[in-house]
Amino acid sequence: MTTKPLKLRELAKGEDRFVHGHRMCSGCGAPIVVKQVLMATDYPIVASNATGCLEVSSCIQQFTAWKIPWIHSAFENAAATISGVEAMYKSLVKQGKLEDRNVKFVAFGGDGGTYDIGFQSLSGAMERGHDMLYVCYDNGAYMNTGIQRSSATPFGANTTTCPAGDVIPGKLQQRKDLTKIMAAHGIPYVAQASPANWMDLMKKVQKAFEIKGPKFMNVISPCNRGWRSKTNDAVALARLAVETCYWPLYEIENGVTKITFKPKEKKPLVDFLKPQGRFRHMFNPENEWMLKQAQEYVDNQWERLQKEAAFFGGEEKAEEK
């Protein structure tokens, strides 16, 4: 199968594989991520889903938003569950019991189900080499249970379990760099993407589907309930995350790091923080150190990433609008 062209008008003619009637909050980033992933290819896809917002809102009783085979079993095991599905596919095809239709296997999980409780299951599935793509929609907290801190929660954020209190002003730890951790598994493809940069995201999905073996994509997924932002700014914030280099767009293919989008002008991190109520306390005069520390972290990570990419020969030119 040839990789399909990513022309909006052509894509729009296609049939949705994730349909309306799902019950995600108004303005949620996750369905945008899911639709872009599924739209990027015409290959048959079977997906698993960790318990979480996406899962509880997309399949309730006899109402499913999925037009592809989909399985949810529990919170911490989307990778293990899909690895079982993939193993059965391999077994049945090998035995001639099932026609090989080049089926692609995808697991969706939020940051809770991926960075934290599902991390072992993810790590195991990647190491075992299943032919699958794991997509983490990272909204930076346990949103489904009511905005509790996760290891993906950024420094400083106010969550319900790390509230900005009188003594402790929100989360004091930096987020876990899961994308790099997945790259350290030595799997053939790891990428970071943003739904605002849809073409970049979909190209990465397309690339992932052409590679045999385990793949991982970390996609930022704004949550207006948890981020204390507006219902209309999911895409705008996903874009600001990229433009401030809080969420750089890059890929690591066979160990080679490549930045896939370099903002013309790196915006200050406050541009990303300011519209989000979860960072409001950081703008109080006594918490100036927090803004400084958050900016320093982003600067260091970005510099490091650029050095890595330079080591392998630089970055790709920006292709977005």
Added chain:
Amino acid sequence: MSKKYWETLPQGSVVLEAGSSAKFKTGGWRSMRPKWIEENCIQCMFCWMYCPDMSVKVTAEGKRAEFDYDYCKGCGICALECPGKKGNKAIVMEEEGK
């Protein structure tokens, strides 16, 4: 013999009809309503790409059509992302019921 209600449930709670959520209309969640102003529309399709609720209808030619108010939750992402024409937005948000 007629079956009891619980006997009619699908085995293992498996949902057999793909995409059946379309039967569940979420349009009633809306407090703000997007309005499409066709003369300002450049058919960039960003509203369609970024809609989290698959509520922008598309013609057979792949062109943007009306909103699908059965499902649109009124988040306003489309209006914010709309580049419009010469500074005029092709999507504006209006209060529902006005």
Added chain:
Amino acid sequence: MGKIVAVTGNEACAQALKQINPDVCAAYPITPATDLMQRFSGFVNDGKVDTELVLVESEHSAMSACIGAAAAGGRVATATSSQGLALMWEMLYIAAGTRLPIVMPLVNRALSAPLNIHGDHSDGMGARDTGWIQFYSENAQEAYDNTIQAFRVAEHLDIRLPVIVCMDGFIVSHSIERVEYIDDADVKKFVGKFVAVNPLLDIDNPKSYGPLILTDLYHEYKRAQHEVMTRVPKVVLEVAAEFEKMTGRRYGLFETYRLEDAEMAVVVMSSAAGTTKDIIDQYRDRGVKIGLLKPRMFRPFPFAEIANALKHVKAIAVLDRADSFGGMGPLYSEIAGAVMQMDTKPAMINKIFGLGGRDYLPDQAEHVIDELITLAKTGKVQAVKEYIGVRE
């Protein structure tokens, strides 16, 4: 027909799995079940089976992968023990609630703390409410036979539930016994072709597995699950009858030994039944009317059938190789539930024995039977629940 071999319980179960040739096995090693999957891995790597083996990083993932594989639409097996089963706990409910016919030999072992690797039934009893069918085996032959029959029961279109096949850790899993193997072709024929129900890999007819079901329907789904369990005994007996035709070996929901004319009964599961039978013979020689009932199928529990088998006895001792701390032994609770259906209530006592692999010795059986003799005469229970074979 068949072949007589000297093998361990683990070896016999591995042989059964080899003959059944599941499409996918996902497993994680744990003592004393390690040896079972280790042997099976050898069959995979020597090309003796077609199985896709998924060597996961934990038992939780083992059961998760089994669930994915079974939903995908094929024959699935795994094996575990003790802490491994405990780690699977969450997924056991999901396998049963999703009606997936997974078969799992469980080499019974004690649960921590303190850490112990030897045999008792704490693990299996901990899983009694998960919705899995449970068989307990006395010896390697039964473990082998039960594993083969388990696939038929699990995959029966009226059932579609997962099955645990238990054998006692080390006592059975690691002891070499005489076992009669069935010919490969006969096992294959007996187990038959796997019939997929709503397979996830039917790409053209996409299904969604694992929806959210809230207060308006959850209760009904559980009612339906209960109903399936009520259909299990009939299917188990049908499968057993067919199995008897093939092998000459008879299986029921439980086994009785010299119980028909007994005035007293010992109820005990798995390997301890063998020792108890020997002691019963000795007492019978002395004219004591004592018999034994050995449940084979613990879930669903055959209440009515067991009540009927025990209806004529005056006193019952239930021996539990597990404890429910602060409650009665789990087997005792079930037998008491069965006895409630009888017109005349026998006196009942509960003995907790053999925890963490503590040997069940003939003198313990004698102690129990001596107490039963007094109990049958007086009808007076001194202590309902008591530990036996304990250092005092």
